[in-house]
Amino acid sequence: MKNTLGTGVSVTLFGESHGAAIGAVLDGMAPGIPVDEAFIARQLSLRRPCGRISTARAEADRFQIVSGVFEGRTTGTPLCILVPNEDIRSRDYAATRALARPGHADYTAYMKYHGFEDYRGGGHFSGRITAALTAAGAVALLALRGKRIAVGTHIARCGGVADREFSPDEASDIAALNEKVFAVLDENAGERMRDAIARAAEAGDSVGGVLETAVTGLPAGVGEPWFDTLEGLLAHGLFSIPGVKGVQFGGGFDLADAKGSQYNDPFYMENGAVRTRTNHNGGINGGISNGMPLRFRCAVKPTPSIYQAQDTVDFLRGEDARLELKGRHDPAILHRARVVADSVTALVLCDALAQRYGTDFLRGERP
Numbered sequence: 001m002k003n004t005l006g007t008g009v010s011v012t013l014f015g016e017s018h019g020a021a022i023g024a025v026l027d028g029m030a031p032g033i034p035v036d037e038a039f040i041a042r043q044l045s046l047r048r049p050c051g052r053i054s055t056a057r058a059e060a061d062r063f064q065i066v067s068g069v070f071e072g073r074t075t076g077t078p079l080c081i082l083v084p085n086e087d088i089r090s091r092d093y094a095a096t097r098a099l100a101r102p103g104h105a106d107y108t109a110y111m112k113y114h115g116f117e118d119y120r121g122g123g124h125f126s127g128r129i130t131a132a133l134t135a136a137g138a139v140a141l142l143a144l145r146g147k148r149i150a151v152g153t154h155i156a157r158c159g160g161v162a163d164r165e166f167s168p169d170e171a172s173d174i175a176a177l178n179e180k181v182f183a184v185l186d187e188n189a190g191e192r193m194r195d196a197i198a199r200a201a202e203a204g205d206s207v208g209g210v211l212e213t214a215v216t217g218l219p220a221g222v223g224e225p226w227f228d229t230l231e232g233l234l235a236h237g238l239f240s241i242p243g244v245k246g247v248q249f250g251g252g253f254d255l256a257d258a259k260g261s262q263y264n265d266p267f268y269m270e271n272g273a274v275r276t277r278t279n280h281n282g283g284i285n286g287g288i289s290n291g292m293p294l295r296f297r298c299a300v301k302p303t304p305s306i307y308q309a310q311d312t313v314d315f316l317r318g319e320d321a322r323l324e325l326k327g328r329h330d331p332a333i334l335h336r337a338r339v340v341a342d343s344v345t346a347l348v349l350c351d352a353l354a355q356r357y358g359t360d361f362l363r364g365e366r367p
Ligand SMILES: Cc1cc2nc3c(=O)[nH]c(=O)nc-3n(C[C@H](O)[C@H](O)[C@H](O)COP(=O)(O)O)c2cc1C
Pocket: 055, 103, 104, 105, 122, 125, 126, 127, 128, 130, 241, 242, 243, 244, 301, 303, 304, 305, 306, 328, 329, 330, 333, 336, 337, 340
């Protein structure tokens, strides 16, 4: 579907970067889930730009829940969240309207919408829309919290600097990450990443990297064997995050040179539960969760909008051109996108859990 993710539990996104507001409609979510608005605000603040390593666009991200919540809990009917756009400088974009930013969606948007698209600030393709996804995802994260399922993402690589791996006790790492604005497990690596981003920004350039997500508490048996594999559902959602160009589960592409004896995850029993000693398969076998933590990575490209002169085309005139960009852009996306990865993961898992156990599985108890 065009702007909708999920079936049983679905989220629909709407809005443009420089329009009046962006927002999300969350449908099929179970009734009775406590909707902690302070938590939603906190999640939005984790996505907001921060200092020298982010865009200068400063959005307050004041949000308004216009339906689907009554007396602090989900009603089970469509939940609509509006996030007004406040810090808009549309004049930055008029002069370069037909100069396609290399790596961005200006040209493809024009081809799809025949010039009727709102091109200002990337329009519907802007990273700004992920604020709405984050707000809806916060409700999904609260629903999962009720089932003791935790989601956390760290910046595994950025600008050529690597964070440490998740420890075998992902749960404590997740708890720590969810308190951090710049989500790394090793603060020294985080400092070097921030320096790499700042150096790229000074040079009018940008950097990319890798996000890694872990999920604990997901029961075994969630997912489908063929087309709606848990990997397939998650990848479908994760690829909708602007800038994500690769998704791998467990060892992913690193398995190319491994042997079966190294890559298999041997099973064992622990207090009556089936577990695996390693987790190279990222907690999924045959498209179905095996009860171990989910582990997957997203490759996030360097931000396409850079301040160095680039070759491009003027697609209205049909001629070659040079682009010298104005506007306000992130020299890296990762530190803002990590909370978007958590949100998409939570939305997909709520949907998969609803498919397996029914929508009411996630419902809150009456106070
Ligand atoms: C939180 C977030 C912020 C972003 N900020 C910018 C930005 O300031 N400038 C930019 O060119 N791209 C930014 N992007 C990435 C673009 O939206 C994305 O590269 C573009 O829509 C093209 O999509 P694709 O890279 O998936 O092909 C951002 C993405 C996210 C998730």
